[in-house]
Amino acid sequence: MTTEYQTFDYDVLVIGAGGAGLRAAIEASANGVRVGVITKSLLGKAHTVMAEGGIAAALGNVDDRDNWKVHFADTMRGGQYLNDWRMAELHAKEAPDRVRELEAWGALFDRTKDGRILQRNFGGHRYPRLAHVGDRTGLEMIRTLQDHGIHLGIDVHMESTVLTLLKDSGRIAGAFGYERERGRFLVFQARAVVLATGGIGRAYQVTSNSWEYTGDGHALAYDAGASLSDMEFVQFHPTGMIWPPSVRGILVTEGVRGEGGVLQNKEGRRFMFDDIPENYRAQTADTEDEGWRYTQGDRNARRPPELLTRDHVARCIVREVREGRGTPHGGVFLDISWIKARMPNADAHIKRKLPSMYHQFKQLADIDITQEPMEVGPTTHYMMGGVRVDADTQMSDVPGLFAAGECAAGLHGANRLGGNSLSDLLVFGKRAGEYAARFAKENATVTLDSSQIDATAREALEPFERNGENPYQVQHDLQRMMQDLVGIVRREDEMERALEELGKLRERARNAGVVGNREYNGGWHTALDLHNLLTVSELITCAAIERKESRGAHFRDDYPQKSEATGTCNIILQRSDSGELNLKREPLRELPSELKQVIEEMK
Amino acid sequence: MPTATFRIWRGQNGKGEFQDYVTEISDGMVVLDAVHRIQAEQANDLAVRWNCKAGKCGSCSAEINGNPRLMCMTRLSSLRLDQAVVLQPMKSFPSIKDLVTDVSWNFRVKKAIKPFKPRRPDAADGTWRMAQEDVDRVQEFRKCIECFLCQDVCHVLREHSLHDHFVGPRLLVYTAALEMHPLDNENRVNELRNGNGIGYCNITKCCTKVCPEGIRITDNAIIPLKERVVDEHFDPLQKLFRILRK
Numbered sequence: 058m059t060t061e062y063q064t065f066d067y068d069v070l071v072i073g074a075g076g077a078g079l080r081a082a083i084e085a086s087a088n089g090v091r092v093g094v095i096t097k098s099l100l101g102k103a104h105t106v107m108a109e110g111g112i113a114a115a116l117g118n119v120d121d122r123d124n125w126k127v128h129f130a131d132t133m134r135g136g137q138y139l140n141d142w143r144m145a146e147l148h149a150k151e152a153p154d155r156v157r158e159l160e161a162w163g164a165l166f167d168r169t170k171d172g173r174i175l176q177r178n179f180g181g182h183r184y185p186r187l188a189h190v191g192d193r194t195g196l197e198m199i200r201t202l203q204d205h206g207i208h209l210g211i212d213v214h215m216e217s218t219v220l221t222l223l224k225d226s227g228r229i230a231g232a233f234g235y236e237r238e239r240g241r242f243l244v245f246q247a248r249a250v251v252l253a254t255g256g257i258g259r260a261y262q263v264t265s266n267s268w269e270y271t272g273d274g275h276a277l278a279y280d281a282g283a284s285l286s287d288m289e290f291v292q293f294h295p296t297g298m299i300w301p302p303s304v305r306g307i308l309v310t311e312g313v314r315g316e317g318g319v320l321q322n323k324e325g326r327r328f329m330f331d332d333i334p335e336n337y338r339a340q341t342a343d344t345e346d347e348g349w350r351y352t353q354g355d356r357n358a359r360r361p362p363e364l365l366t367r368d369h370v371a372r373c374i375v376r377e378v379r380e381g382r383g384t385p386h387g388g389v390f391l392d393i394s395w396i397k398a399r400m401p402n403a404d405a406h407i408k409r410k411l412p413s414m415y416h417q418f419k420q421l422a423d424i425d426i427t428q429e430p431m432e433v434g435p436t437t438h439y440m441m442g443g444v445r446v447d448a449d450t451q452m453s454d455v456p457g458l459f460a461a462g463e464c465a466a467g468l469h470g471a472n473r474l475g476g477n478s479l480s481d482l483l484v485f486g487k488r489a490g491e492y493a494a495r496f497a498k499e500n501a502t503v504t505l506d507s508s509q510i511d512a513t514a515r516e517a518l519e520p521f522e523r524n525g526e527n528p529y530q531v532q533h534d535l536q537r538m539m540q541d542l543v544g545i546v547r548r549e550d551e552m553e554r555a556l557e558e559l560g561k562l563r564e565r566a567r568n569a570g571v572v573g574n575r576e577y578n579g580g581w582h583t584a585l586d587l588h589n590l591l592t593v594s595e596l597i598t599c600a601a602i603e604r605k606e607s608r609g610a611h612f613r614d615d616y617p618q619k620s621e622a623t624g625t626c627n628i629i630l631q632r633s634d635s636g637e638l639n640l641k642r643e644p645l646r647e648l649p650s651e652l653k654q655v656i657e658e659m660k
Numbered sequence: 661m662p663t664a665t666f667r668i669w670r671g672q673n674g675k676g677e678f679q680d681y682v683t684e685i686s687d688g689m690v691v692l693d694a695v696h697r698i699q700a701e702q703a704n705d706l707a708v709r710w711n712c713k714a715g716k717c718g719s720c721s722a723e724i725n726g727n728p729r730l731m732c733m734t735r736l737s738s739l740r741l742d743q744a745v746v747l748q749p750m751k752s753f754p755s756i757k758d759l760v761t762d763v764s765w766n767f768r769v770k771k772a773i774k775p776f777k778p779r780r781p782d783a784a785d786g787t788w789r790m791a792q793e794d795v796d797r798v799q800e801f802r803k804c805i806e807c808f809l810c811q812d813v814c815h816v817l818r819e820h821s822l823h824d825h826f827v828g829p830r831l832l833v834y835t836a837a838l839e840m841h842p843l844d845n846e847n848r849v850n851e852l853r854n855g856n857g858i859g860y861c862n863i864t865k866c867c868t869k870v871c872p873e874g875i876r877i878t879d880n881a882i883i884p885l886k887e888r889v890v891d892e893h894f895d896p897l898q899k900l901f902r903i904l905r906k
């Protein structure tokens with residue numbers, strides 16, 4: 058070997074310490090195997106910490122008409138039936154137990170009057186379903202998992218990044234990466250690997266995602282030969298902050314609308330009433346009054362159109378702005394202060410229900426949300442697409458490689474419902490941990506190939522030898538290009554141009570150089586991330602070109618209607634042995650008749 | 661565009677020096693934005709931690725003009741820009757590089773504190789009943805984003821480096837959240853007094869002042885814990901005292 062490495066040996070290596078990674082690690086460890094976790098940030102700082110609104114589970118604590126069938130049907134409808142039905146079924150059935158388990162580990166959710174876990178309304182969920190803690194649910198969840206997990210003998214490698222997965226004649230054998238502090242290389246031998254790396258938001262300019270979201274898991278899996286699915290479905294959350302410029306993209310939780318907040322254009326019109334999709338009409342309020350009653354728990358009222366699915370709300374906002382009815386900074390108004398007209402002590406109520414939103418606007422935008430409306434617009438938020446996995450075990454088509462959470466595909470189809478991610482992390486994190494442990498036990502012998510390690514190490518150090526372009530500039534140009542050409546409204550010619558641009562950017566990335574040494578060097582890390590960002594950008598673009606219709610989060614200006622041709626299949630991407638991108642349409646698996654019936658009943 | 665000067669500590673393993681960077685500033689910018697701009701345009705290898713840019717993850721702690729703050733929640737408009745804005749890493753922890761410090765001590769100390777141990781479920785389905793009033797108190801502590809700014813400012817750690825004897829305000833808040841958890845059955849009073857060194861805290865309240873989550877660390881967490889320690893350890897004596905007085 059040419060370079061020095063530190064070597065570790067685990068049965069199960071979990072890449073990522075967000076909700077999915079931690080839950081997988083806890084489960085694997087409970088199954089009696091040696092577990093290592095690796096995370097780019099410090100423990101407790103993964104994206105999951107930022108989740109605000111809540112975690113969806115049909116506990117039926119607030120409305121006893123809720124049960125797994127309703128949750129299942131809501132998830133499928135929200136995903137435009139492109140979801141993996143088996144994942145949607147398992148998710149709806151198991152989420153309640155996973156939430157209760159968090160309580161047994163110390164989580165303290167907000168309470169109902171009779172002392173049970175309180176649940177709130179969210180877009181696309183028929184009944185109040187989101188267990189929450191004010192608007193800091195993700196913090197509660199990650200801290201609970203973290204504080205539980207640290208007592209289980211799991212090794213955690215903080216501030217360390219995986220650069221490549223290692224294989225042993227077809228199966229997974231481990232991973233190779235570096236730690237930030239000293240820039241030293243790390244080799245992990247592992248019998249099973251769980252990817253729990255989160256999303257891809259940093260491929261876009263306006264995003265609610267942090268620097269971590271460079272699509273690492275997506276690219277690692279793709280490079281290792283696993284197939285990916287649904288990459289065209291990028292969720293643009295309708296309400297991100299837009300002013301001042303430095304906060305652009307920061308999320309404004311859907312919880313604001315769940316608590317009665319309304320969307321208005323500059324003329325003061327509640328434009329969401331103007332366009333209600335046919336398949337949601339029966340569930341949507343006819344009048345403003347009915348919508349308000351729904352948010353206040355009236356069981357006979359239907360939900361206001363602000364709580365339609367995210368893809369639809371985001372597009373309505375784009376329409377208002379394009380047609381000249383936007384706010385001064387190019388968004389729309391989101392107003393919660395109006396509830397003063399409906400309830401006493403509205404100020405205190407807003408501060409109690411939405412404390413971090415109150416602070417966020419007060420501190421970052423000088424806006425008091427109890428007194429005046431917010432200005433909001435769409436922001437890149439969530440990746441529905443990802444590693445294609447078996448629903449029950451979460452294993453990809455590379456033996457021993459598992460994926461869970463945002464980097465896995467299947468549960469959400471063409472559009473994710475709010476709150477369904479946190480529950481996804483727990484349900485499928487647990488399953489991934491369990492089956493990874495089982496796989497590790499049953500396939501105990503692996504060997505590492507040192508030539509693969511040496512080659513990656515050499516490549517990783519190349520940027521130091523080049524006097525090339527600033528990697529931040531390349532990243533920035535990539536983000537702007539994707540925002541402009543493969544954003545919320547898409548067209549064939551623009552996406553073809555995006556592919557050309559990606560080719561040029563890849564060339565520039567190959568020439569990017571870094572200054573300084575290997576110790577905690579932001580420039581070096583950014584240069585290394587470029588490969589993953591470029592890979593996922595290319596996958597998104599190719600899948601988006603292939604889907605010549607508008608469905609869920611994928612909207613085509615040149616094909617504004619739904620089409621049967623792609624409406625009944627998922628788009629699957631896989632790298633061939635010689636490195637080409639193979640793309641195929643795969644027909645959806647037939648729904649079993651019981652589940653079909655559930656969907657019919659809930660229409 | 662107007663500009664401002666940032667005097668950033670650059671260095672590794674405790675050795676280094678301040679370096680001035682002039683950068684453009686715009687409406688609504690926070691300190692972290694300026695640091696990012698400097699990193700992207702002038703100092704690619706600058707080390708800085710961040711994640712959420714919205715005060716939710718507690719990664720971007722540093723000392724801004726000597727005050728422990730989150731860089732992502734400090735607006736430039738709240739600072740004097742006619743002089744250089746001084747940025748340096750937290751002082752209570754070993755420096756790694758530039759604005760990044762080694763905070764791993766906090767994670768090690770936490771691991772040594774006895775974990776949550778719930779009482780038996782209240783209902784047959786394995787769940788518990790708790791009133792909102794009873795969880796409110798603990799929810800305040802659970803707002804903690806582990807920014808460690810309170811640890812940075814506490815003189816017991818900052819001036820006296822008693823890291824081996826005192827767990828610091830963050831971990832007292834953590835202990836309080838466990839001790840006052842409506843379901844918890846564990847007892848951590850002995851450790852509080854001995855290994856965790858609650859006695860070193862002399863209630864200066866500096867920690868409370870810097871907490872970006874507005875947790876009333878001293879009044880709501882530390883003082884009640886101190887009372888528990890006193891009650892459990894001196895109760896026998898006090899009882900005797902009372903008997904004698906009767």
Ligand SMILES: Cc1cc2nc3c(=O)[nH]c(=O)nc-3n(C[C@H](O)[C@H](O)[C@H](O)COP(=O)(O)OP(=O)(O)OC[C@H]3O[C@@H](n4cnc5c(N)ncnc54)[C@H](O)[C@@H]3O)c2cc1C
Pocket residue numbers: 072073074075076077078095096097098103104105106107108109110111112113194195217218219220234253254255256265266269273274308438439461462463464475476477478479480482
């Ligand atoms: C602002 C915001 C609010 C949200 N609110 C909600 C909500 O209310 N309800 C809901 O259900 N969902 C919400 N979501 C979505 C949800 O939070 C995320 O989808 C979810 O937390 C993702 O969890 P995860 O475990 O998959 O990944 P993450 O929590 O993002 O964790 C990813 C982990 O992988 C690590 N990692 C990545 N790449 C590498 C690598 N190469 N090497 C080593 N480690 C690596 C990272 O360091 C990190 O530890 C929200 C998202 C955002 C951004």
Ligand code: SF4
Pocket residue numbers: 813814815816828829860861862863864865866867868878882
């Ligand atoms: S109140 Fe106690 S813990 Fe807080 S800063 Fe003062 S001495 Fe430290």
Ligand code: SF4
Pocket residue numbers: 718803804805806807808809810811829830833870871872873874875877
């Ligand atoms: S108690 Fe406050 S200051 Fe201390 S770590 Fe937690 S959030 Fe930060």
Ligand code: FES
Pocket residue numbers: 709710711712713714715716717718719720721730731732733
């Ligand atoms: S970046 Fe998360 S608190 Fe500042």
